[in-house]
Every structure is written in structure tokens, then in C-alpha cells.
Amino acid sequence: MSTAAAAAAEEPRLTVPSSGCSIPQLAFGLYRVPADEAGESIVAEAVKAGYRHFDTASFYGNERTLGKALKASGMPRSEFFVVSKVWNDAQNEGTVWNDAQNEGTVRESVLKSIDALDFGGYYDLFLIHWPVPGRFVQTYRELERLHREGKLRQLGVSNFSPAEYEDLTSEDNGIVVPPAVNQFEVSPFMYRPRDVSYFQRRGVLVSASKALHRGGECLEDERLAAIAKRHSVAPARVMLRWGVQKGLAVVCKTASPARMAENRALFDFSLSQEEMNALDGLTTAEDVAKREQLERERKLQL
Numbered sequence: 001m002s003t004a005a006a007a008a009a010e011e012p013r014l015t016v017p018s019s020g021c022s023i024p025q026l027a028f029g030l031y032r033v034p035a036d037e038a039g040e041s042i043v044a045e046a047v048k049a050g051y052r053h054f055d056t057a058s059f060y061g062n063e064r065t066l067g068k069a070l071k072a073s074g075m076p077r078s079e080f081f082v083v084s085k086v087w088n089d090a091q092n093e094g095t096v097w098n099d100a101q102n103e104g105t106v107r108e109s110v111l112k113s114i115d116a117l118d119f120g121g122y123y124d125l126f127l128i129h130w131p132v133p134g135r136f137v138q139t140y141r142e143l144e145r146l147h148r149e150g151k152l153r154q155l156g157v158s159n160f161s162p163a164e165y166e167d168l169t170s171e172d173n174g175i176v177v178p179p180a181v182n183q184f185e186v187s188p189f190m191y192r193p194r195d196v197s198y199f200q201r202r203g204v205l206v207s208a209s210k211a212l213h214r215g216g217e218c219l220e221d222e223r224l225a226a227i228a229k230r231h232s233v234a235p236a237r238v239m240l241r242w243g244v245q246k247g248l249a250v251v252c253k254t255a256s257p258a259r260m261a262e263n264r265a266l267f268d269f270s271l272s273q274e275e276m277n278a279l280d281g282l283t284t285a286e287d288v289a290k291r292e293q294l295e296r297e298r299k300l301q302l
Contacts, residue, residue, distance in 0.1 A: 011050065019154060023053065027251040028251075029055045034065070043069035064117070080124075083125040085127040086113075088130055107142050124154060126143060130299065133302060136168060144177050157183075183249075188224070190291055208249065223278060230275075
């Protein structure tokens with residue numbers, strides 16, 4: 001067994017309570033990965049490092065790049081768990097289903113994403129990228145149609161608040177396939193325990209985007225650095241290990257092969273409850289208030 005295969009085999013998988021589907025816990029994110037040969041090389045290195053869970057979106061413009069690199073690996077489609085997302089424009093341009101013509105804008109967008117990936121004819125998980133007001137329920141219904149056709153194995157949402165999730169899943173909307181995942185920003189520097197707990201209690205896996213909180217200054221935080229020094233690991237590994245111990249699917253990305261391997265080396269140490277509590281405390285009430293205000297303002301512009 002190769003080193004990458006061994007790393008992938010050792011990685012924990014999270015189970016979706018509603019379906020029994022299992023998901024590799026560590027995901028390689030493709031935000032800003034270029035849609036060219038350089039991007040294919042980055043994905044190829046991620047596969048070599050052991051990544052099997054890949055997170056992209058129609059908005060990223062690199063679904064074709066991802067598919068080409070995964071096919072070039074020579075590994076079967078079943079070895080990978082591939083996620084994408086439908087963007088806001090597809091929702092805004094009209095989501096009303098036309099039964100006579102068997103078409104809809106969201107459907108067209110998803111089918112383009114499947115064609116771009118060109119690997120197996122399906123996605124393992126497909127998310128609504130943002131909850132466009134007045135549109136996301138109909139968008140989800142169209143995803144359900146594609147799920148019934150076998151084109152989308154699991155469905156989920158992204159950047160949904162508890163209130164938006166409750167709106168989507170209310171009995172009046174008749175949603176049949178419950179969301180398997182909600183992806184939103186979670187890290188020790190943006191931790192909203194009530195939101196994380198809300199979704200986990202309802203059997204929805206939380207996928208942590210920006211698990212390294214955009215890197216930069218946060219990696220130099222003295223409190224984080226002290227914990228990292230205690231375990232003789234880089235601060236980034238402490239942040240990712242925190243997400244693993246919270247039971248999150250952890251999404252991160254890097255173009256560096258060395259860091260790809262380092263970001264997966266999370267299972268040879270563990271954080272104490274005292275250390276977990278200290279990391280929980282890196283997020284202030286002011287941080288949360290600013291982030292939630294930013295999200296409210298952005299959603300008004302969707």
C-alpha cells in the first residue's frame with residue numbers, strides 16, 4: 001500500500017445519520033485553485049497526499065480541472081467523495097420547474113457542473129452555496145429531483161442559519177431528502193457553538209469552511225502557539241485537530257505538497273479538554289457579532 005493510500009485508509013469517516021452515508025473527515029478545498037494545468041497539478045499532489053474528499057463549487061470555475069486531475073490519478077470514481085455547490089445566479093435567474101420541457105435554471109447549472117467534472121456522471125454531495133431569499137426552497141426541490149435521478153448522491157446546504165434551515169425543512173415545504181451537511185465558517189477564531197450544536201443535534205454534519213481562518217495573523221496568536229509548542233506541531237495542525245475533535249468535516253487548502261501532508265497529520269496527537277476549551281475561547285462575542293452582521297448584509301444582496 002502506498003503512503004497516500006495508507007494515509008487515506010487511516011482517515012476517520014463521518015456518518016450522515018439520515019442516510020448512513022460516510023464522508024472522509026478531511027477535505028481539500030478548491031477555492032481559488034486555478035482552472036489550468038497548474039490547478040491539475042495541485043489536485044494531483046493532494047491525491048498523492050491522501051486526500052479523497054474534494055470540495056469545489058460552480059462559482060470556483062474549476063470543476064473541469066478537478067475532474068481531469070482525479071481521472072488522471074487512475075483511481076476509480078468510488079474512491080473519491082466530490083462536493084460542489086450551485087451558485088446564486090442560477091437561483092436568481094429563475095428556479096421554477098417547467099415539467100413540460102423538463103428543465104429549470106438550477107437543473108441546467110447542476111448538469112453543467114456534472115458535465116464539467118466528467119467523472120462518473122454524479123456528485124457525492126451537492127450544496128446550495130448561499131440561501132438566496134425567496135429562492136432556496138425551490139432550489140432545493142430541484143436538487144431533490146436530480147437526487148432521485150441518481151445524479152446527486154447526497155444533498156446539503158451552505159451558509160444557512162438555524163432559522164433558514166427551519167424555513168427550508170418546515171412541513172409546509174414538503175422536503176423529502178433532509179440536508180446531510182451544512183457548510184459554514186468554523187474555526188477556533190470563528191466558533192459559534194450554538195449553531196454547531198443546533199445542526200449536529202438534528203443529524204446534520206457541519207462542514208467547516210475556512211478551518212484555518214484565512215491563515216495569516218491568527219497562526220501567530222500566542223495562545224495557539226503555546227498549545228502547538230506543547231505538542232511540537234505547527235499551529236495550523238492544532239486548529240485542524242480542534243475541528244476533528246469537534247466532529248466536523250474540515251476543509252482546508254494549500255498549493256504546497258509539504259503542507260498538504262502536514263495538514264493531514266492530525267491523528268498522532270490529541271488535544272486535552274483544557275486545550276479544547278482554551279481554543280473555544282479564542283472567538284469573542286464581538287467576533288461573532290461582526291461575522292453575523294456581515295452575513296446578514298451579504299444575504300440581503302443575494
